[in-house]
Amino acid sequence: MMSWTSELVVHDEAIRSNAAYFAAATGGRLMAVLKADAFGHGAIAHSVLAAGATSIGVTSIDEALALRAAGVQAPILSWLNPVDADFAAAVGADIDLAVQSTRLLYAVSRAAARLGRCARVHLHIDVGMARDGASAAEWPALCSVARELEALGGVRIVGVMGHMSCADRPDHPQNRRERLVFTNALRTARRRGLSPSVAHLAATAATVTGVGSGFGLHRIGAGLFGIDPSGTSDRLRPALSLTTTVIRSREIAAGTGIGYGLEHVADRRTNLALLPVGYGDGLPRAASERAEVLVRSRRRPVVGRFSMDMLVVDTGDDLLAPGETVTVFGPGDRGEPTVAEWADWSGTIEHEIVTRIGSRVARIHRSTASGAMAQEVAHA
Ligand SMILES: *Cc1c(COP(=O)(O)O)cnc(C)c1O
Numbered sequence: 001m002m003s004w005t006s007e008l009v010v011h012d013e014a015i016r017s018n019a020a021y022f023a024a025a026t027g028g029r030l031m032a033v034l035k036a037d038a039f040g041h042g043a044i045a046h047s048v049l050a051a052g053a054t055s056i057g058v059t060s061i062d063e064a065l066a067l068r069a070a071g072v073q074a075p076i077l078s079w080l081n082p083v084d085a086d087f088a089a090a091v092g093a094d095i096d097l098a099v100q101s102t103r104l105l106y107a108v109s110r111a112a113a114r115l116g117r118c119a120r121v122h123l124h125i126d127v128g129m130a131r132d133g134a135s136a137a138e139w140p141a142l143c144s145v146a147r148e149l150e151a152l153g154g155v156r157i158v159g160v161m162g163h164m165s166c167a168d169r170p171d172h173p174q175n176r177r178e179r180l181v182f183t184n185a186l187r188t189a190r191r192r193g194l195s196p197s198v199a200h201l202a203a204t205a206a207t208v209t210g211v212g213s214g215f216g217l218h219r220i221g222a223g224l225f226g227i228d229p230s231g232t233s234d235r236l237r238p239a240l241s242l243t244t245t246v247i248r249s250r251e252i253a254a255g256t257g258i259g260y261g262l263e264h265v266a267d268r269r270t271n272l273a274l275l276p277v278g279y280g281d282g283l284p285r286a287a288s289e290r291a292e293v294l295v296r297s298r299r300r301p302v303v304g305r306f307s308m309d310m311l312v313v314d315t316g317d318d319l320l321a322p323g324e325t326v327t328v329f330g331p332g333d334r335g336e337p338t339v340a341e342w343a344d345w346s347g348t349i350e351h352e353i354v355t356r357i358g359s360r361v362a363r364i365h366r367s368t369a370s371g372a373m374a375q376e377v378a379h380a
Pocket of ligand 1: 033035079163202203204205219220221222223229
């Protein structure tokens with residue numbers, strides 16, 4: 001058994017509440033996006049399904065298979081795979097596959113045929129950000145090939161998906177253009193003889209602002225974890241708290257330089273506390289000289305450059321005891337810094353803060369509503 005000096009507490013109740021909100025807001029058409037270890041939140045698939053999600057979306061087949069291995073029986077969609085991915089394993093585990101090129105479609109169809117099975121496929125159109133998805137120029141040919149392969153029995157086109165580039169800015173003219181590309185793509189698919197039963201365009205921002213509404217499913221990731229890229233919803237609850245433990249404290253004289261490069265120099269006699277977390281645990285070094293933590297109910301500044309494994313905090317008149325708990329971030333209801341503040345301090349978005357917390361930090365799932373304590377240490 002390892003002993004952990006830092007803990008990432010996952011507030012399952014907050015995630016369940018966010019999932020229930022989106023389930024209601026979408027009329028039950030909620031696909032929970034749990035890519036990148038559920039945005040760094042770990043094992044929460046069963047919670048979001050219990051709260052009203054009807055399916056799960058991930059990028060890779062490996063992520064989808066891990067969810068099956070964890071006992072998830074709901075539909076799962078995997079939308080980002082190379083042509084030599086293990087499509088047979090995916091089809092064998094009843095995983096839906098999104099496909100964005102004819103090459104990928106042939107590969108999926110071949111794998112399914114070898115198993116004597118029919119793969120459930122969503123065709124993915126790039127509606128306007130030149131990232132993933134078939135281009136509008138490739139789309140008609142992709143639909144035609146899909147129809148031919150359907151006739152041979154290896155695939156069935158059950159869905160059409162797209163993903164919006166500017167949905168966090170509802171007034172952006174690109175939103176209308178992308179909806180138009182998507183509805184045209186759907187029409188083309190039907191004209192070419194396909195009959196997808198579900199279309200899905202909206203992620204969190206497009207759902208919260210409404211610019212991607214009106215289709216059969218909503219793929220919600222960030223919002224489940226209290227992150228609203230549009231900054232317009234006040235219904236979502238953050239779901240992570242990161243705490244760590246004081247290793248040692250010391251008093252320093254005015255004029256003492258702190259950390260690599262001695263970039264920070266104390267302007268008075270003060271006390272420092274050493275914390276065993278750093279950029280190697282996912283706290284961005286760019287937040288040096290800006291970040292704060294909460295200890296003994298007070299905000300204290302992190303001083304000097306971040307190290308890989310350590311931070312130094314100026315605790316003023318308080319000489320902390322080794323073993324005292326320090327809150328790095330949390331929902332903010334006790335005055336602690338939030339993930340949004342950390343994103344601001346480091347010039348990034350909340351998504352990046354929550355997905356970067358490393359494996360030296362224990363993940364503990366806690367149900368705050370029932371007051372139940374640690375239920376599971378996912379990385380132990
Ligand atoms: C990540 C992702 C989502 C989820 O987006 P959020 O903004 O986190 O809700 C949906 N669809 C695709 C294709 C994605 O890559």
